[in-house]
Amino acid sequence: MRVLIIDDDALITSALKMILEVDQIEVVGIGHDGKEAIQLFETLKPDILLMDIRMAEMTGLAAAKVILAQYPDAKILLLTTFSDDDYIIQALKYGVKGYLIKQDYSSIVPALNAVNNGQTVFGTEIMAKIPGLLHTEQPDSQVKFHYADYGLTAKEYDLIGLVADGLSNKEISDQIFLSEGTIRNYLSTILDKLNLRDRTQLAIFYLKTKNNV
The missing domain is CATH 1.10.10.10 (Winged helix-like DNA-binding domain superfamily/Winged helix DNA-binding domain)
Structure with missing residues (x-):
């Protein structure tokens, strides 16, 4: 499995790289904002893009929208500290393959494996919100x-x-x-x-x- 990591915090990208490599997951590249995500995705063609949402220059959601418009089969897993309702709605609309909260690092490798096998992964906290969000969004x-x-x-x-x-x-x-x-x-x-x-x-x-x- 080839994974591209995008996060504006260098400590987090280093930690994620270590976690993934312990499990024999190849980290093919690291970037720090949405613009880099788009450029590196097009160049490296990773199996999965593991990406933060809130970043300078361009957010992870904006990058996901661009990438999925050009590569509808792209596997994007968002990893963030924010379970903001608007973020969740946008992520679902764009077709990302998962949305995880950063605090639970033990779930990252299983989530990557699931996404690589064609599944979608949304953390328990996120799944609990989805019905209510869709109800309020439906005028x-x-x-x-x-x-x-x-x-x-x-x-x-x-x-x-x-x-x-x-x-x-x-x-x-x-x-x-x-x-x-x-x-x-x-x-x-x-x-x-x-x-x-x-x-x-x-x-x-x-x-x-x-x-x-």
Whole structure:
């Protein structure tokens, strides 16, 4: 796994580099603001960009927006001391793969491994905030929603609900008695119908719509 570290605190970048290298994770580069993040990402093409949010010159969120617009499959994991509501909403909209609070350094390597394997990672504190944030962000929450308007079947919408509950493909398979391969195919079809990238965006879609069905 090749990781690019971006943080405006040199002590933090050094500490992160040591933590990652102990676990045999290759640190391919280090930068200190959003502009460097964009330049280094384009040059180094890391597997994962591990990046702070609040930085001089250009924030991590602004850099993430630019990078993901050009490289939609980029894996960006935000690591910050701030669980600011606006930051979380923007991070979700841009499609970052994770948002962790810096205090819990023990979670960084597992999070990187999860993101590298195609999962999305949001710390417990962040996940607890998401439903409330999406509710307050939705000004037209009284508008009636119907899954068929999105080309979904009732079964597909129920499957999205299981994803939003945090169930893995295996757990969904055990619950509704379909093979994991079938579940994967269903989810791939659903993502295509909704033009979404991953399970996190599916969960957000469900949380936004479930009270208006």
